[in-house]
Every structure is written in C-alpha cells, then in structure tokens.
Amino acid sequence: MKLFEHEAKDIFRAFNLPTPPGGLAKTPKEARERAVEVGKPVAVKAMVLAGKRGKAGGVKFADTPQEAEKRAEEILKMRINDLPVSAVLVEEKLNVEQEIYAGITVDRNERKYVVIGSASGGMSIEELAEKSPEKIVKMYVDPNLGFQPYEARQMAISMGFKGKAISQLGSFFQKLWNIVEAYDVELTEINPLILTKEGKFFAADARLNIDDNSLFRHKAMIEKLKREPVEQNDRERMATEHDMAYVELDGNIACICNGAGLTMATLDAVSVYGGEASTFLDLGGGADAERVEKGIEIALMYPKVKAILVNIMGGITRCDEVAKGILAARDEGEITTPMVIRMVGTNEEEGQEILKEAGIPFLKTMEEAASKVVELVKEVA
Amino acid sequence: MAVLVDKDTRVVVQGITGTQGRYHTASMLKYGTKVVAGTSPGKSGQEVNGVPVFDSISEAVKAEDATASIIFIPAPFAGDAALEAIAAGLNPVVVITEHVPVKDEIRMIHAAKQKGITVIGPNTPGVIVPGAKQKVGIMPGHVFSDGKVGLMSRSGTLTYEIAAGMTNAGIGISTAIGLGGDPCVGLTTIEGVKLFKEDKNTKALVIVGEIGGDAEERAATYISKEYDLPVVGFIAGRTAPPGKRMGHAGAIISGSAGTAAAKIKALNDAGVEVAEKPSDVARLLKESL
Structure with a gap:
C-alpha cells in the first residue's frame, strides 16, 4: 500500500520527524x-x-x-x-543548503532491511547509483537488534557530515527506522531531505510503502486515512475480491492459468508465436468450476480482449472442474470471443471427456495452445 | 541420495486440522511421506488420517521424533509457527503459506540461520524426493520421477509443467525444491546450487527462475566458477512490464532491475543454456547429458 505524501508526513510528524x-x-x-x-x-x-x-x-x-x-x-x-x-x-x-537522500528498504539477497543515504540527493537513487555510486552509504539492519543510534550516527558520518549535523541527521535516520518497524514499511524514501541554510533538517518529500501482507496489523491507521488501500478498476477489484492475481497489459489475448509462474510462462509463449497478451490472470491453487467461470467473466470485461487462452496444469486444480467452469461460462453466454483450452494433470481424462461432449476443442501442449490462439486472433483481426 | 529430505525424514504438519492441512496430509501420506505428527493448539488427542495431533511442536517431537516441519498456518500466524519449529530444531522448515509479512519472513529466516536450519519458502510448493518416496509439500507427486537431475524453482505449477516434461522424456529427478515466490525466502537459488553440488547423485541441474531480484544472476556467477555439471535454465516473465507484480510478491521488475533479459544473459554467460519454452528444458537436458 502506497501512502500519499501528506499521509506519510502525518506519520513522520507523529514520530517527531520534521517536515516543512x-x-x-x-x-x-x-x-x-x-x-x-x-x-x-x-x-x-x-x-x-x-x-x-x-x-x-x-x-x-x-x-x-x-x-x-x-x-x-x-x-x-x-x-x-x-x-x-x-x-x-x-x-x-525551504532555504536549501543541501539536498540529501535517505531511504530504508528490504534487501532481497541479504534478507535484511537496508538503510541507504547519500549527501547528494535530489535525483533518483537509480540515477545516483549510476552517476556516483561512491556517494551512496548503506548499512544493513541486524534482524535481532534493530537499528541502533550509534549506527544511525555512523550513517551521517559516512555521508560526510560533521559537528552537530551528525546527531541531527542520525536522529533522522533513527526515527525513520522506528516508522519502518512500527508500520511494516517495505520502502521509504525521503528525497530530498533538506538541510536548510539555518542548519536544520526537513523531510521535503516522503514516500512510504507499507507491505500489503501486513495490513491486517494496521487497521487503525488505514481507517484514519478514510480511503481504500489500493486504487483499482472494477475488474481489478473483482479479481482481488476472488483472490485471483490479475494484471492488465497492452495486447489482446487473455491468459487464464493456475499459478503465477505458469501464467507468466504462458504470456511469454504467446509472444514467442507472435501474439501479445492482454491479461495475466492467475486463478490460484485448487480452482473449482465456479472460480473458473468467474475468471473468464472478469477477463472478458476488459475491452482489449480478442481471444482467451486457458492453460491449466492440474495439481490441486482438477481438470474436470475446469471443464465444468468453461462449460458454465459458455452456457451463460459469457464467452464472446474465440477460446483455446489446454489442460493436463489431475482428472485430465474426465475433463477432456466433458469438453468433448460439449464440442469444445482442447489441446495437449502449451506450445500448440499458444500458437493456436495467436492464429485465431489474427483471423478475428 | 538427495538434498534436505531423505527416507528417514519424519514430518510434523503444523496446522494439520485446517482444510489445507488435512488435504495435504492425506496426499503426502498417499505418496509415501513419513508424516508422524501434526499440531493444532488445543486439539491434542485428536487424529487426522491416523496421524496424532499435539498442542505444540515440542510435544510432537518428544512423542514422535519428528525431524522436519511443513506449515499450513494462515499468514498472520505463520511467522510464529516457523519460529516454534526452528526453536525445536526441526530441519528443514517448509513454509507453504502465501502472503506472510516480509518482517516476519526476515525474522524467521535469520532465527533459522543462527541454528543452521534451512527454511524453504514461504510461498513454496515444498520439496520432493521421488527416490525416497518423500514429499514435504503440495505438489502432485506423480509428475516427478526418480533420477539424477536436481530441480529448483521459484514457482509451483510451472515446476510441475517442467517436471512432467522431463518425466515424459525419461529424465528423472533427484530432488525438486520450490524456493518460493516471495522477495525474501529462506533457501536462495545460490544456496540450492551449493546443496546440489554436495549431492553425489545429482548429475545435472535445472533452475527455473522468474523476474524480480537477482537471485539467478548470483547463482550464475557461482555456477561459472564452482559448478561443473550441466545446468539448464528457464526464466518466466520475459514479456512482463516493469512495476507490476506478476502474481508472486517477488515477481516484479523495479526500475531496470530484475528483468528476464538480465537473468538470461547472466546464465548464458555462465555457460547455462536457457530454454525459450518450458518444453525445451527436457530437450536441452538430453543434449547436455
């Protein structure tokens, strides 16, 4: 969940972190x-x-x-x-003396929080990493001890600050860490953090992203914001309500699959055969007929969709349930575009039997299915 | 031979009385897994599929000599469950649960590290060793056949897809490990390669990666220097746009970091052939074996 700058700054002030x-x-x-x-x-x-x-x-x-x-x-x-x-x-x-960068995020490799600072802020951290990587100071946070005041001061010292600024900027980093801990922040950036000509530090900007998986711990904070945690269109909202992963893209082939990796690989396979996907829709594990039907319904609400590719590798998901879902969608008149189905795995034969009886063709490999759906889209267009 | 799990592994299922716990306990038992105990606070004395239920891990370990754990506990409590398993010295600890807060992941991963314990996942399908008839996970066992290729992956069904392709081509698997789809996971790709390197019966590796982070790049650097056996790769998300999470929390291109192109290049530079389609993995393996 991304907070607006003013929402983030309300939190900053509650932690005595100065804002203009x-x-x-x-x-x-x-x-x-x-x-x-x-x-x-x-x-x-x-x-x-x-x-x-x-x-x-x-x-x-x-x-x-x-x-x-x-x-x-x-x-x-x-x-x-x-x-x-x-x-x-x-x-x-503000009366700017110096623009500084301060941030804390999760380092995926170390699997630790990392505190990042640079005495030359103002530009993005990516730009900074490219132009003057030597000016970036990083410290990993001990998973047991947290981030200590002496480490926060060390950040300021390593960034080149002297005198009173060491404690002032150190305290800034310390408070930022306290916010990260309190709110399950996965990324925070203050860029720029301003040192004024009067010698004071202010968070001129504020970026605060809270780990979506932790929102159950922060209900009171979210309630105060009086808004939805994430801005979504109707299709995205429906997918979220049904616990499906849904991403809209620029092409015209909707890929409905089970599992995030398989869905990504299906998008890629479509592109290998010269097509372009419009939709990443991961039904998740163990989808039943109703869920499959709902997935098709959501996919078809997106105007860019010209064809559907259903690709199921049955594990916990059963192919007979998938087939029933497809059948239900067809009988409800929901399917308005060409559709290609590939499903293998658990109860494959039962599923294929259901489709055969209903006169719905299916394919056995992902490659055949991807190339077929691209062909169909070209015919429609 | 295998890594992490062998024929002597004795599994405790945390959250055995829940829907997922029950279903997969039955499925693991059917496959041959030695599921010796389950936990569910307040439900000791019950049985699930003939498996005794205990109030805590320490009781389960005392009564049934459990050695490893698999966790089916809802995300808000999964971190606590993992810490309980780690405290009891179970190894590995397989965390199936999706949507675990990253703060909890960091805590469990480092608590395990300090005791020399391997956490697999969170958000993983688990580990399977076909030769020992042991699966500590939720994967469909029949698509994995016994053999000499190690398989590591950041995804679930895509792994089954590739494993099924290998099985159809007559290529068996020593151990398959789901590393998990989250940004922070216990066992990383490079650590997985190191484990397989120590396993005398693993003669080749398959690495199934996806966009996000640089775990594959790091593994590639290690492979180029330290790993001499054949390795085949596959990277999902070549057409994924930047800035969007593609289902897995960890599958996101941030800025210009974590692209499939960068991973494929790093693997190629390390002498690893990367398949364009999942079905190409088995073919490339045959060529390199």
Missing part, C-alpha cells in the same frame, strides 16, 4: 489559506501516487498567497501518469 510547515488543500481557495498560514513563499505540490511528479509539472513555487491559489488551480486540473490530482500540499519553500 504547511498543509493540505483540496481547492485553490484552501491553497491560498494554507499559504497565508505559512506566511512565506511556498511550494505547491500535486498529491498523486506517481513517480517523476516534478518532471510532469506537479510541483510549483509561489511567492504570495494569490500566486499559490493560481498554481493550485493549475495543478488540480492536471493528470499525472494518467492519475487525477485530488489535492495539493502547500508547504514553506
């Missing part, structure tokens, strides 16, 4: 009020869950409240990465 003075505005008029409250030149920032917001024009500066109102009006009309901007954050424009 300011507040949220949903209308240009509110933006003006926020700017009056700040009483200084401000930054007006689009609240969208999209990267490269600055490059898309989603961050603008204003010297006066009137100007802030105008900038807010412009930004609230924008779409960034095809997402609407529902609010802006109006914050004091």
